[in-house]
Amino acid sequence: xxxLFSSYSRKLITLILLLSLVPIFVISGYLYFDKVETENNNLxxxxxxxxGIGADxxxxxxxxxxxxxxxxxxxxxMITETQKxxxxxxxxxxxxxxxxxxxxxxxxxxHGYDWLQELAIxxxxxxDVIFYTGLSFPDDNLxxxxxxxxxxxxxVGISKVQPSVNTIKNEYDKYDKDVPTLLISVPISGEVGVExxxxxxxxxFKINPHVKSYLAEFGSADLYLVNSNGFFISKSTFPQTLLDxxxxxxxxELELQILKPQSQQFTxxxxxxxxxxxxxxxDGYHNYLGNLVxxxxxxxxxxxxxxxxxxxxxxAYQEIYLLQTVLLTLIAILLSVTFVSSYIFANNxxxxxxxxxxxxxxxxxxxxxxxxxxxxxESEDEVSVLAKTFDSTFRELQESQQQLLKTKNEQIDNxxxxxxxxxxxxxxxxHEFKNPLFPIMGFxxxxxxxxxxxxxxxxxxxxxxxILKNAKKLDSMIINLLDxxxxxxxxxxxxxxxxxxxxxxxxxCKKFESKMIERKIQLVNTTRDHIVIQSDELRIKQIFSHLIxxxxxxxxxxxxxxxxxxxxxxxxxxxxxKDNGVGISKDKHEDLFKKFYQASRGHKRVHGGVGLGIxxxxxxxxxxxxxxxxxxxxxxxxxxxxSTPKTKExxxxxxxxxx
Amino acid sequence: MKILEIDDNQDLLDLSELALTSVGxxxxxxxxxxxxxxxxxxxxxxxxxxxxSMPDFSGLDVLDGLDKNGILNKQKIVVFTAxxxxxxxxxxxxxxxxxxxxxKPLDPDELIEHIEKINSKPEI
Numbered sequence: 001x002x003x004l005f006s007s008y009s010r011k012l013i014t015l016i017l018l019l020s021l022v023p024i025f026v027i028s029g030y031l032y033f034d035k036v037e038t039e040n041n042n043l044x045x046x047x048x049x050x051x052g053i054g055a056d057x058x059x060x061x062x063x064x065x066x067x068x069x070x071x072x073x074x075x076x077x078m079i080t081e082t083q084k085x086x087x088x089x090x091x092x093x094x095x096x097x098x099x100x101x102x103x104x105x106x107x108x109x110x111h112g113y114d115w116l117q118e119l120a121i122x123x124x125x126x127x128d129v130i131f132y133t134g135l136s137f138p139d140d141n142l143x144x145x146x147x148x149x150x151x152x153x154x155x156v157g158i159s160k161v162q163p164s165v166n167t168i169k170n171e172y173d174k175y176d177k178d179v180p181t182l183l184i185s186v187p188i189s190g191e192v193g194v195e196x197x198x199x200x201x202x203x204x205f206k207i208n209p210h211v212k213s214y215l216a217e218f219g220s221a222d223l224y225l226v227n228s229n230g231f232f233i234s235k236s237t238f239p240q241t242l243l244d245x246x247x248x249x250x251x252x253e254l255e256l257q258i259l260k261p262q263s264q265q266f267t268x269x270x271x272x273x274x275x276x277x278x279x280x281x282x283d284g285y286h287n288y289l290g291n292l293v294x295x296x297x298x299x300x301x302x303x304x305x306x307x308x309x310x311x312x313x314x315x316a317y318q319e320i321y322l323l324q325t326v327l328l329t330l331i332a333i334l335l336s337v338t339f340v341s342s343y344i345f346a347n348n349x350x351x352x353x354x355x356x357x358x359x360x361x362x363x364x365x366x367x368x369x370x371x372x373x374x375x376x377x378e379s380e381d382e383v384s385v386l387a388k389t390f391d392s393t394f395r396e397l398q399e400s401q402q403q404l405l406k407t408k409n410e411q412i413d414n415x416x417x418x419x420x421x422x423x424x425x426x427x428x429x430x431h432e433f434k435n436p437l438f439p440i441m442g443f444x445x446x447x448x449x450x451x452x453x454x455x456x457x458x459x460x461x462x463x464x465x466x467i468l469k470n471a472k473k474l475d476s477m478i479i480n481l482l483d484x485x486x487x488x489x490x491x492x493x494x495x496x497x498x499x500x501x502x503x504x505x506x507x508x509c510k511k512f513e514s515k516m517i518e519r520k521i522q523l524v525n526t527t528r529d530h531i532v533i534q535s536d537e538l539r540i541k542q543i544f545s546h547l548i549x550x551x552x553x554x555x556x557x558x559x560x561x562x563x564x565x566x567x568x569x570x571x572x573x574x575x576x577x578k579d580n581g582v583g584i585s586k587d588k589h590e591d592l593f594k595k596f597y598q599a600s601r602g603h604k605r606v607h608g609g610v611g612l613g614i615x616x617x618x619x620x621x622x623x624x625x626x627x628x629x630x631x632x633x634x635x636x637x638x639x640x641x642x643s644t645p646k647t648k649e650x651x652x653x654x655x656x657x658x659x
Numbered sequence: 660m661k662i663l664e665i666d667d668n669q670d671l672l673d674l675s676e677l678a679l680t681s682v683g684x685x686x687x688x689x690x691x692x693x694x695x696x697x698x699x700x701x702x703x704x705x706x707x708x709x710x711x712s713m714p715d716f717s718g719l720d721v722l723d724g725l726d727k728n729g730i731l732n733k734q735k736i737v738v739f740t741a742x743x744x745x746x747x748x749x750x751x752x753x754x755x756x757x758x759x760x761x762x763k764p765l766d767p768d769e770l771i772e773h774i775e776k777i778n779s780k781p782e783i
Contacts (some may be wrong), residue, residue, distance in 0.1 A: 155711040431712065434741055434763070439670035441764045446674065452767065454682050475764065482742065539745075 008353065009346040016342035017335070024334050028327045039320050040282055047280055047296035047309055054223060055298035055307035057210045062302055065202055066156045066184055068113060073188045073198040077105040082121055082188045082196035102131060107324045115206035117168050117181060124152050124187070124194045140166040142185070142199060151185035151197045158303065159183035161204055161233050163254060170251075171205040180204040180233060180253045184407060189241055204233060204253070212236045212308075222287070222314040228304040230257045230266055258308075261290040273297040273306055284313040323460035328659045352376055352383040356390065363394060381581070423489050437475050442467040442617055480612040483542075487619035494536040494623065501531040501566045501573060508544045508564060521552060529568040533646045540575070540618050540644065543628075546613035547577040547640045554638065555579030572626065578639040584632040593618045617642065660778060661685045664708040665695030665721065666739070675708065678767035679774070692716030694760055696724045699734060706774055710739045731756045735777055739763055 127143025147157025163178035170176035272279035280296035295310035632638035689695035711718035
């Protein structure tokens with residue numbers, strides 16, 4: 001769902017599709033349901049008319065047969081001769097003549113009645129059969145039969161369909177046994193009452209042409225007549241499948257019942273008919289073969305039969321199915337066309353926006369050559385106006401940005417100039433400070449030696465010593481200032497050489513030997529590892545000097561102790577300078593490495609210097625690719641650690657080497 | 660020995676003169692590069708002490724001038740620098756034909772010792 005509305009073009013396409021769907025569905029739905037209704041009505045009418053007319057025909061046929069038989073019975077000869085036959089006073093001869101007359105009369109009467117098989121006359125009092133045509137009659141006595149009793153009561157009686165006893169013609173005009181037959185009994189009425197009962201055996205197969213007469217209406221129609229128990233009486237077709245499926249042994253009549261094969265219950269339409277008489281089913285139901293059919297059923301008046309017509313559902317709804325297919329295809333085509341056209345339309349509408357967005361993105365990601373597509377500016381629509389507005393805004397912005405950039409660059413250039421001037425000035429000043437120091441130191445040293453300018457007394461020598469010491473201090477301060485300047489500007493030069501750390505540590509100790517004796521401080525070198533590294537030896541010595549000078553300031557006057565050490569780790573060397581001085585509280589550890597820190601804290605400045613030493617150490621060790629830190633607590637001394645890579649490659653590669 | 664020192668700091672020149680003459684050397688000085696260069700071109704010295712950082716005409720200009728006249732190799736030149744030169748700078752100076760490099764400040768005794776060492780060593 002979110003996908004459908006994730007862009008304008010998709011929104012448009014969805015909207016157009018939705019809008020077009022409504023009329024498409026309304027029209028096609030109207031067409032479809034209208035057609036279905038008409039078709040259903042047509043189908044219902046056709047089915048009902050077939051079953052109705054079929055039932056009518058059968059009914060009339062039966063009525064005609066009844067009338068035919070009644071006609072035979074109503075003949076004067078029949079009445080008179082029946083009277084004679086039943087009269088016990090009539091002699092055998094007269095009775096014989098009566099039989100002869102009857103036979104003659106019947107033969108004349110039944111001429112052309114191919115449906116008539118046998119005729120019998122029985123005694124209305126006893127039911128005994130006293131006369132019959134043909135070789136035999138199924139029953140000797142008819143008293144118990146309903147049709148007989150009906151005839152006694154001056155009505156036409158009709159029996160249930162039953163298999164013939166005699167061999168009679170079947171539907172193919174072949175002589176056959178067990179052909180379904182029907183008995184019709186009529187009274188032979190004289191002037192005084194019922195003289196006798198005429199019972200005729202009717203060959204049901206003669207109904208067949210009437211059942212078949214509507215077959216042409218539907219190709220796959222199945223028309224049949226069933227009795228109240230659902231047994232077939234007559235059938236329009238004789239499918240070989242019934243035999244193949246063992247549903248029947250000879251013929252469907254009186255053998256096959258209209259039961260659903262799955263449940264062995266009456267088919268839906270027959271069940272409905274049992275309750276309502278005439279019935280139809282257009283939704284489709286399973287017939288006695290299990291096929292899905294539509295159909296209708298009409299009871300045959302005057303009998304307990306029903307006339308059924310069934311048509312394959314697919315055939316019956318052929319037109320509707322065709323309409324369905326046509327409509328679906330039409331909808332599919334319409335939707336495709338709508339989709340394609342809405343896609344093109346939406347893209348046409350959205351493309352300029354996309355182009356504009358792309359340009360804005362390009363500008364945002366810094367593509368300087370990004371400009372609005374000129375095509376966008378040509379038209380007069382809303383997007384074009386937006387593009388034009390954006391274009392001018394963008395140009396203005398570009399101009400002001402360039403102006404800003406220019407100003408900024410000028411300012412940066414100015415600052416750089418000032419910075420360079422400052423650095424140059426500081427370097428110059430430092431050098432200038434150094435210059436007067438050289439003669440001071442040189443002449444002082446010369447005065448110390450009698451061979452140059454004669455001997456001085458001891459007080460003069462002490463004074464001279466102090467002059468020289470302070471001159472040296474000033475010299476080292478100037479050197480520190482120069483160093484810090486170089487570290488800041490990144491112009492400090494480093495000489496990478498391979499050297500033994502043992503030697504370095506020994507040199508450091510040696511350098512401070514006299515100073516330590518003078519100050520009664522114990523300086524211990526606890527280095528055990530024999531390490532060779534590639535680094536700047538002089539600079540590392542410089543770090544040690546600064547750290548030791550720093551330690552000297554803080555160790556106690558009595559029993560001052562400083563330990564220096566170098567330890568090898570995987571690819572670095574760890575150095576430390578440990579003292580037993582006053583220590584530094586943790587919150588000041590970071591500040592230690594800031595420039596001029598010592599100068600700004602209210603510490604008693606025992607040692608000269610402006611607090612550059614540790615800051616220089618940090619600058620140098622970082623330029624060498626190492627790091628420096630302190631571990632200390634007030635009253636527990638301080639330990640300054642610094643590590644440096646063993647080889648130049650592992651260290652900082654950016655520093656400039658001797659240029 | 661006949662020694663020339665070129666340095667813009669007159670006090671340092673005085674210091675060297677005092678130290679070197681006290682041990683019997685002949686000391687001549689020039690307080691700027693141009694004058695020094697002229698002196699070297701006119702006469703031969705046993706050792707020339709040259710300050711690198713001088714205004715206007717620096718020690719390096721002097722070295723270039725000597726190089727142009729082809730007399731750089733004929734003079735033993737000791738260069739003074741105020742700051743410790745890097746290895747690269749040392750290498751360049753030595754390749755130019757400078758004999759040795761000394762850093763300021765220098766103890767008078769060290770200076771004497773250094774100069775006397777130069778002359779006792781046979782030139783290669």
